[in-house]
Amino acid sequence: MTWVATVTVPAIETEGALTYATRFLPFTTAATAGGEVQHVLTPLGYATAVVLLAVFVLLNYFGVKLFAQINNVLVWWKLAIIVLVIVVFLITALGTTQMGSPANFTSHGFAPGGVPGVFVAISTAGIVFSFVGFRQGIELAGETRNPKRNIPIAVIGSVGITAIIYAALQVAFTLGVPEKLLGHGGWEKLSFTNDAGPLAAIATIAGLGWLAFLLYVDAVISPADTGLITTAVSSRVSYALARNGNAPAFLARRNRHGVPWIGLLVTFVAGLIVLLPFPSWQQLVGFITSATVISFGVGPLAVGALRRVEPQRERPFRLPGKDVIPLLGFYAANMIVYWAGWQTNQKLFATILLGYLILLIWQLVGRARGSRPTLDFRSGAVWLLPWFAAMALISWLCDPEAHPELFGWVFLINAVVTVVIYVLALRFRMPRARTDELIAEAEEEGAEEATSSPTS
Known part of the structure; x- marks a missing residue:
């Protein structure tokens, strides 16, 4: 996304x-x-x-x-x-x-x-x-x-x-x-x-x-x-x-x-x-807003997970309030996606489904070539799929245009969904050993980039 x-x-x-x-x-x-x-x-x-x-x-x-x-x-x-x-x-x-x-x-x-x-x-x-x-x-x-x-x-x-x-x-x-x-x-x-x-x-x-x-x-x-x-x-x-x-x-x-x-x-x-x-500027705005914000939604969950699995790691940037700001950020992302309306979000979730199909194909192709990336499915899909399903269901059943009488209730419904998904994501986060492995890999690639990139 x-x-x-x-x-x-x-x-x-x-x-x-x-x-x-x-x-x-x-x-x-x-x-x-x-x-x-x-x-x-x-x-x-x-x-x-x-x-x-x-x-x-x-x-x-x-x-x-x-x-x-x-x-x-x-x-x-x-x-x-x-x-x-x-x-x-x-x-x-x-x-x-x-x-x-x-x-x-x-x-x-x-x-x-x-x-x-x-x-x-x-x-x-x-x-x-x-x-x-x-x-x-x-x-x-x-x-x-x-x-x-x-x-x-x-x-x-x-x-x-x-x-x-x-x-x-x-x-x-x-x-x-x-x-x-x-x-x-x-x-x-x-x-x-x-x-x-x-x-x-x-x-x-x-x-x-x-x-x-x-x-x-x-x-x-x-x-x-x-x-x-x-x-x-x-x-x-x-x-x-x-x-x-x-x-x-x-x-x-x-x-x-x-x-x-x-x-x-x-x-x-x-x-x-x-x-x-x-073909219209107006038609594109809602779609891109939803796609952008739903991609932002993963960030707060990553912050919460990394704080628990890597508590001793040096942090150049420090965010106060423990889980308060990540929860508020995740909640805001969910609400903004809902406000876009079902007419826009049905295209969004169709795109997400297409992305999953492409990812599945890429997994099969990678397996055949011996270069299949590790998905860590248990640490991701357990919360990711229910999150997308809940957001699609809320957007469809409580669409602001079709059901304005439910508009106020979604503030509460999304709050519950936000907390449940957040807890799920933290409960099934990656183990420390796997996280260390990925961070070390990223640091190695970063060092390689620093030595190989042109000065421009």
Whole structure:
């Protein structure tokens, strides 16, 4: 699921970039699906998506140094545009009558569409998706010189700075919406005719045409930059799968720049496939959010298990609270997956089932070649399969859209599932000897990587 969650992101970011670039050329067209208007790729859009995905691969092929130089420029551009929007919106909204007013915060009450909508939006409206960039600092940590210092800065810094910026942007947006637009159904019915970008639409209404233009340019650059980053990450995940024996060994081949180039090609092909059944940016967001978060769910369980089986091992990073934070993290992952809804999760669990079938085939092939990876089935499947089964059942029976009356009960149901699965995972964790063996193997491979990787 980690691989699925990373390899599909370049496609969704390309889709997002082209959705906003439709302002300039017909890359997408409006289509109605499930009663909602969505933007789907045109033939020109799909052809352009292919070119963009190829550019991501090409830029990553020449190593981390080139990738980092390009990414640094684009990140500073994105930050500058967001801060500019916040400042201009606040000044304009508070100083003129063309935009909204502080009354926008209270005029229609708290959560006028109902509290469930707030939680569902976390999964389906891109809220979680907007924060998952913190993982890239971890997944590319093997290519930093001082991970002990840099990883905490990257993870905590990215989440904290992003939260502050998004909160400020939301305040500016709420103030910026003209009151006349809220007079036709309130926040639930808020829409901007013939305009895919709400921030640019508000800027246009306020007579800030120059800012609207910058926003449209940024709406193309920002997702394209994220697509570039996740292309790098997904190739490293493919590389790691191969090194762990869970994927063909050729995925671990690197070019003279130290880049797993075959993994890049796999990401490119996967992106082309993903764009076919999910032609709309909106359709992709919920799926990738669920795939990403359910892959995160394994982390808290690993922390709890390693604390018990390796209590004396040196820890550069220390997490207080014993099992409290791992349990809360696992619970949050389960709730976010549920909020995505059954329409999205049925695709997620179908993908998980397909992954298990592929893993089974790979086991049989590996046995024939004498290179079958050890699955440690007892330590994994005893809790993993019941976890997936429980999450699928809850999502189906208590779907937020089909059964809104059960929405509140799922907070309690998922709490029980979280504790039970957590206890199961710790009860059937790997024994100390097996854990030591795997850690020693990882340390040996890490030392080998450090001596064989190019300086780039």
